[in-house]
Amino acid sequence: MTDLSVAKTMTADPRLDVEAIRRDFPILSQMINGKPLAYLDNAASSQKPLAVLDAMDRYYRTSHSNVHRGAHTLGDRATMAFEGARETVRGFLNAKNTREIVWTRGTTEAINLIAHGLAEHLQAGDEILVSHMEHHANIVPWQMLAERTGAKVVPVKVTPAGELDMESFDELLGDRTRILAISHVSNVLGTVNPVRDLIVRAKARNVITVIDGAQAVPHFQPDVQALACDFYVFSSHKLFGPTGIGVLYGREELLEKMPPYQGGGEMIERVSFERTTWNILPYKFEAGTPAIAEAVGLAAAIDYLGTIDRAAMEASEWALLERANSLVPSVPGMEVIGTAPGKVPVLSFKIEGLHPSDIGTLLDQQGIAIRTGNHCAMPLMDLYGVTGTARASFAFYNTLEEVERLFAGLQKIQRLFV
């Protein structure tokens, strides 16, 4: 079975050629405020390799037309490219067939689509299990669904180290639980949740499982059949692909039962004023002209990742996190939020006496890009008693030198405030 957790083989160091990889990402080789850019905001959005830029450019130069419609060559080319991209995504997730791969605008729309489609499944008093570490995108659509159906959204607790509290999970997974919606990886903490285990427990109670993979896919490849989840969603732009497109994997049987999300062209089989019938999967959920070039771009990103040794990539990312952790004591008053042993290279932190927004501004002056704020996870901020954190998040194209620059930058900021 595929290893679904993050690289545990941290001793392996097959030497990823990071310098060569960085040449594939043109945006990384620029100066910001007179300093070389250190892009450490990958959990918000990742940068795009030339392969993606070229694929989208080539598509528009040679193949663009609307899909599934034209009685002409370009229509065929566009459709081939678009459906080819769907097949690439199917392979990436190891879904059974492309009927289970629905294009959305991103993770957020995918979760909204699922929540909309499961309304019939819920009755007043039913429960939707989420966790305290969820992104707002995996809370609010469920609250809206709860509002409509009289169901309740129930959050699983998170431990001080930033792990899912399994006791709380077992306690809350009950007779009224109908849906489990949980992130594979936390965007704030970097924690890799034991989703396989959670799915097994949920399935034993016939609970529908929705996995938010937005923060997982940039770091490892999920296998939806091994996970045996009902839904798995992610956004292209965090996976080194373009913005504006995302993926909803859904088990065919469930997608069949769900009503359409939006009405319009493409999603119908026959329209008349007496009776309109829906198109087959996955088109039933794809009203309107889709993001074709973006689908092509996402497929190019997945193909590009396929050329990189996964083990080397994960080992390299682990080395970045290890270096970061080892440098934390060099900044007096720095505290890392999220210290789970199994995590992706995401470092949320606070520094005594410094506001996260000041940290962000003054790192930017040094060419270092991080995110500050509540990270669309206010319940988690409340849990840790902060209004926000600073977050450095790494990708496989980041270097140890950039990690060191981050900490040198933080030390410099501290000196400024003395």
Place this chain on the structure above:
Amino acid sequence: MSATAEQFINNPLGTRTTIDDVIEDMEFLDDWEDRYAYIIDLGKQLPTFPDEARTEENFVHGCQSQVWLTEYVDPDTGQMYLLIDSDAMIVRGLAAIILVALNGRTPRELLTLDIDELFERLDLFRHISPTRGNGLRAMVGKIRDRAAQQAAA
């Protein structure tokens, strides 16, 4: 209320410290460290913000940090005095610069003032990140709203 009125009127920012002082000071600072150290120092001069004014109505939306703003109009002179508070030091510094530029003017003066031109003279926007710039604009926008309310009152 008189203690509070004094808190407003005794604020040196915009009364004893003028915009020309700040422009002159900033001209001598050529790297980001000195510039930000100066801004942070200015922020330390903000008078204490009254706790009772930390209300939703006085909260400035559109900033990354928490920002509050309140005003007092001197009934004799018609001058509007402002107090601003933030939990972020750089925002406090920017608030201090705003006060230096806008504090103690009448609401009518504030409404006719070309604030963008003023900040251009300060060369401020060039040196602060866009998100910070939004926060600055949010504070200035709130001051203009208050000036408009006071002018209409």
